[in-house]
Amino acid sequence: MSIAAIGTWLLLRALIVQLRRRLIDQPNSRSSHSKPTPRGGGVAFVVVAVIASGLGVLFKGISPLIASPLIALPLALVGFLDDRHNLPASWRYGVQLATALLVILTCPLINPSLAWLPISALLVIAITAVINFTNFMDGVDGLVAGCMAVALSAIAIQLEAPWPIWALVGSLLGFLLWNWSPAKLFMGDVGSTFLGAVFAGLVLQASNWLEAMEILLVATPLLGDACLCIPRRLIAGQKVFQAHRLHLFQRLHQAGWPHASVSTFYICATTVLAFALLFGGVRWVIGLAALELLVGVWLDQRVAVPFGLASRS
Numbered sequence: 240m241s242i243a244a245i246g247t248w249l250l251l252r253a254l255i256v257q258l259r260r261r262l263i264d265q266p267n268s269r270s271s272h273s274k275p276t277p278r279g280g281g282v283a284f285v286v287v288a289v290i291a292s293g294l295g296v297l298f299k300g301i302s303p304l305i306a307s308p309l310i311a312l313p314l315a316l317v318g319f320l321d322d323r324h325n326l327p328a329s330w331r332y333g334v335q336l337a338t339a340l341l342v343i344l345t346c347p348l349i350n351p352s353l354a355w356l357p358i359s360a361l362l363v364i365a366i367t368a369v370i371n372f373t374n375f376m377d378g379v380d381g382l383v384a385g386c387m388a389v390a391l392s393a394i395a396i397q398l399e400a401p402w403p404i405w406a407l408v409g410s411l412l413g414f415l416l417w418n419w420s421p422a423k424l425f426m427g428d429v430g431s432t433f434l435g436a437v438f439a440g441l442v443l444q445a446s447n448w449l450e451a452m453e454i455l456l457v458a459t460p461l462l463g464d465a466c467l468c469i470p471r472r473l474i475a476g477q478k479v480f481q482a483h484r485l486h487l488f489q490r491l492h493q494a495g496w497p498h499a500s501v502s503t504f505y506i507c508a509t510t511v512l513a514f515a516l517l518f519g520g521v522r523w524v525i526g527l528a529a530l531e532l533l534v535g536v537w538l539d540q541r542v543a544v545p546f547g548l549a550s551r552s
Contacts, residue, residue, distance in 0.1 A: 281430015
């Protein structure tokens with residue numbers, strides 16, 4: 240893990256000049272940052288994770304746990320092209336669908352009989368939702384990388400995952416040294432969609448559906464925020480896939496919380512659920528996830544900039 244962290248940090252040090260020249264994220268009215276910042280930094284932890292996954296397949300053989308970063312690689316490639324050229328949404332979603340189908344084919348919980356087709360269709364929707372929700376939440380320094388490092392660590396322990404998954408965790412820690420506030424670079428779609436796909440794939444490697452639900456709930460701070468924001472935008476008649484500043488984490492930042500405070504709060508909430516998964520069992524995971532959602536509602540009503548006011552800004 241430490242080798243992956245150091246390797247990612249060194250790779251970003253070598254890439255930062257090119258990213259500043261070619262992939263600058265200019266602040267706009269929907270941005271949470273105020274200075275031009277390079278994006279696409281997620282390419283570093285993608286490269287490290289894919290190399291580790293490839294070596295794992297070479298020396299240990301093919302298994303879904305080892306190969307999960309390789310399965311998500313096409314999504315990362317399209318994400319990198321999107322960071323550079325703003326690809327049509329149909330292209331991006333087409334690759335997401337293909338990735339979701341491949342994840343389902345490697346899921347031990349799915350019976351290939353025709354009777355499972357409706358469940359498989361629902362899973363395709365769920366997997367693509369996780370991919371997009373993870374992407375939507377990448378709007379504050381260190382938020383997605385920090386929460387995913389914690390969640391993937393818990394999953395690796397729970398599923399007794401091989402070392403390529405730990406290499407991804409280490410590479411995220413190396414990336415965080417560049418991405419923590421004030422961020423020197425952003426991960427971009429190349430990183431966020433990759434992480435969403437790997438996370439979804441690992442959830443579906445659980446031994447049973449109850450365990451899969453427990454693992455999924457570890458990411459409640461990330462996915463719950465996005466999941467609750469979308470219905471509110473639909474009710475308000477807004478375009479769901481249009482960039483905005485209406486997530487709870489964004490409105491907490493608008494209310495005066497620094498980037499580091501928002502990210503630390505979400506990471507700590509994820510850590511609580513990770514410990515519940517590893518030491519508490521399903522009742523603790525469900526109970527604490529519900530409690531965190533209630534805390535989120537309280538913050539939404541009492542602390543964050545109101546949703547309606549943020550919609551007009």
